[in-house]
Amino acid sequence: MPQQSRYSNKEFEAAMQDVFDALEKNNANRDLSLMVLGNVLSNIFTQHVALEKREAMVEQFCNVLKRAVKGN
Template structure:
């Protein structure tokens, strides 16, 4: 996903590495990985995003995801 944030590339890459290692450790295939990551994303929206902003932010997230996977 394109990264426009206040976080450094190193911080972002380290987090991505840890997530990938966790998925590999549990031998999570595509479906299980997507289910788990989807639930993590849902949890972030529910716990860290104001209810009045969730739908708009989810739409933006979806647009960025689609743009990212279609750019390949």
């Protein structure tokens, strides 16, 4: 069963486009883009997720990412 998002498609698409635009503005190639996004993710997990929940959330995120790229 698909998970219902608390964010609208419009909100999601706008935020995602802003990220793409920032990477493009800085001429970020694949490797730089992945480094930047990885550091952003690390910061979000360390600054905005309680320590006792962090490992489980990171694992869940990684599993979702693996499934997403496996399908492409």
